[in-house]
């Protein structure tokens with residue numbers, strides 16, 4: 001039910017590397033796609049990626065941005081692309097100008113503001129899509145979307161020669177099919193599920209779950225823009241995900257404590273689908 005701390009986790013042919021602990025560190029890398037969601041303090045396994053998608057500016061998610069930029073410069077790698085909430089653009093650029101002053105070096109980087117619903121193309125088959133989340137500061141989540149072409153059902157029984165003939169006539173014989181391989185919420189209240197209902201269909205959903213029991217109340221979680229397990233359990237039936245990976249656990253819980261609570265509280269039919277992501 002849990003992922004070994006510090007090790008990679010794989011599902012559906014995609015590898016995930018990361019660590020997530022509330023207020024301390026959150027970063028999830030998809031090395032096969034050369035990207036990551038949030039950067040924490042800039043872990044070794046995110047330094048050589050190409051695209052960085054930042055959910056929001058809290059330090060446990062975004063402090064590593066200047067460090068990654070400097071590491072790219074040191075290793076003569078192409079300048080990195082960061083996708084971030086628009087309100088982060090000006091202060092982060094300012095931060096880099098100050099760091100350039102400290103280091104006597106001019107850095108190269110691209111900061112791209114994102115908007116809900118926007119798609120960022122990675123290649124012909126994959127794109128990253130931005131969805132809205134609900135937190136104390138401006139925030140967004142990200143989905144990795146796979147785009148595929150599939151033969152239209154009405155042409156299913158035709159021979160290769162017949163299909164070729166249709167193609168020659170200029171007929172469109174394929175439909176575009178999309179599937180959300182994974183979604184990453186960053187920090188959010190549970191209402192993002194209503195703002196972005198398509199996320200419920202993600203094969204893997206990395207879902208914020210900061211508090212698991214009455215160590216902190218639902219009200220407390222909501223006041224700080226977070227989600228409580230009490231709010232997730234009644235929503236499980238809405239989630240069509242193969243795996244629901246809980247991230248951003250409060251450091252008030254040890255891993256074994258958290259696993260014990262999940263075992264006791266997650267209804268039996270969902271036990272195989274709910275996973276705790278490592279944070280330590």
Ligand SMILES: [Zn+2]
Pocket residue numbers: 022023026058060061187248
């Ligand atoms: Zn956080």
Ligand SMILES: [Zn+2]
Pocket residue numbers: 056058135187
């Ligand atoms: Zn936060």
